[in-house]
Structure formats: structure tokens, C-alpha cells
Amino acid sequence: MSDNHAPLITSLHPIDHASAQGKSKDVLDIALKQVGFIPNMYANMANAPAMLSTYLHGYALFRSESGFTPAEQEVVFLVVSQYNGCNYCTAAHSMLADKMSGVPKDVLQAIRARAPIPDAKLAALAAMAVEMVAKHGQPDRAVVQAFLGAGYQERDLLYIVLAAAVKVLSNYSNQAFRTTVDDKFAPYKVD
Numbered sequence: 509m510s511d512n513h514a515p516l517i518t519s520l521h522p523i524d525h526a527s528a529q530g531k532s533k534d535v536l537d538i539a540l541k542q543v544g545f546i547p548n549m550y551a552n553m554a555n556a557p558a559m560l561s562t563y564l565h566g567y568a569l570f571r572s573e574s575g576f577t578p579a580e581q582e583v584v585f586l587v588v589s590q591y592n593g594c595n596y597c598t599a600a601h602s603m604l605a606d607k608m609s610g611v612p613k614d615v616l617q618a619i620r621a622r623a624p625i626p627d628a629k630l631a632a633l634a635a636m637a638v639e640m641v642a643k644h645g646q647p648d649r650a651v652v653q654a655f656l657g658a659g660y661q662e663r664d665l666l667y668i669v670l671a672a673a674v675k676v677l678s679n680y681s682n683q684a685f686r687t688t689v690d691d692k693f694a695p696y697k698v699d
Contacts, residue, residue: 515686522551531557538564545692549596549678552685559677566674574667580633582609584671586619587634591641594679595698596687602696620698632658637668645669 525536525546532554539550542564553560571581582605589597602620605611611630618625625631636655639647656662681687689697 513686516684517552520552520555520685522548523554524551528554535560535564542568547600547692548687548690549600549682552687553678553681559681563674563677566670566677570667570670570674574670575664576633576667578609579605579611579615580630581671582611583615583619583630583634584637584668585675586611586616587637588641588672588675589679590619590622591638592675592679592683594675594682596682596689596693597675597678598698599689599693599696602698603693606696629658633660636660636665637672640665640668641672 523532523536525533525540528536535557536546536550536554539554539560540546543550550560553563574581576584582601586598586601586605589601598620602616605616606613612627614626615630617623619634625634632655635651636647639651652665655664
């Protein structure tokens with residue numbers, strides 16, 4: 509394994525929910541209530557309870573207040589995670605897209621293959637999400653116009669920023685730990 513692929517964080521270990529204490533225990537209790545299990549990502553993030561708490565809060569607000577459909581939400585999370593190179597979140601959001609959020613199979617396959625998305629509205633959304641991340645919040649006007657032309661609103665840009673911020677927390681921490689993909693997400697693992 510090259511140094512570029514070695515974990516950045518080597519002295520911290522996943523926090524076991526059963527033996528967690530203090531703020532780590534409190535935030536893992538919230539995570540367990542929200543998700544029903546403690547994903548490996550959360551066990552790692554619990555080393556910095558404020559980080560996991562911020563992630564859970566922002567994630568829940570994006571899901572509940574963005575106005576995007578579950579499929580649209582998943583497309584945003586998936587393409588941002590993929591762009592950021594987070595194999596853990598790409599696997600997790602692929603599973604959620606397939607099993608829970610109603611992302612059409614051909615759309616999911618296209619995203620995972622980095623091929624053109626066969627749904628024009630979802631393609632405009634995916635392009636806008638990637639553009640916001642790639643251009644550090646300074647998207648080309650043509651991409652914005654295509655996004656608005658697909659039926660989205662300017663307000664939706666702010667929720668893409670929220671989703672991207674949440675994904676920075678998870679994507680970057682997963683890369684720092686080289687988080688192992690949970691068994692639940694393993695069928696959607698990418699290399």
C-alpha cells in the first residue's frame with residue numbers, strides 16, 4: 509500500500525457503542541436511534557463527538573427540509589461522495605439509492621459508471637452538485653441555467669451546499685481513517 513492510500517489517522521480507533529462514554533456515548537445513542545445500527549463511519553467520527561453531531565444534524569436537516577425527493581437527495585449525496593473519492597459513502601449511498609430512495613436503476617448504474625445520466629432532470633441536479641463542489645461554490649452560469657431550466661429553484665442551490673458540507677465531514681473523515689465498508693453496504697463497494 510502506497511503512502512497515498514495509507515490512513516492518515518492511525519492512533520484513533522472506532523468507538524464501540526457498548527463501551528462509549530460521555531459525549532461520544534451521547535452522540536452514538538442519537539445515531540443508533542436515527543439509523544438502527546452504528547455504521548463504521550459513525551464509530552470513527554465519534555472520536556470527535558462534535559463532528560458526528562454536526563454530521564447527523566446537517567444530514568437530517570437536508571433530508572427533512574431540502575424539498576428534494578428522496579431520489580434527488582440520494583443523487584446529490586452519491587455524486588458528491590463519488591467526486592470526493594469516498595468509496596465508503598459511494599457504497600452506502602448506492603445501497604440507499606437502490607433499496608430505499610427510489611433512484612431508478614439505470615440512473616444509479618450511470619452514476620456509478622460515470623456515464624451520462626438517462627434522466628434529464630436528475631442529470632441537471634447531478635451536474636449542479638458536482639459543479640458546486642468542483643468549482644468551490646463558484647459554478648459556471650451555464651450549469652446554473654441548465655439546473656434552473658430543469659425545474660429547480662435558486663433556493664435549491666443552498667441545499668446542495670448543505671449536502672456538500674455534510675459530505676465533506678463524512679467523505680474526508682472516511683478517507684482519513686480508510687473506513688471499512690460495513691457489511692450492509694458491501695454489495696455496492698467500489699474500488
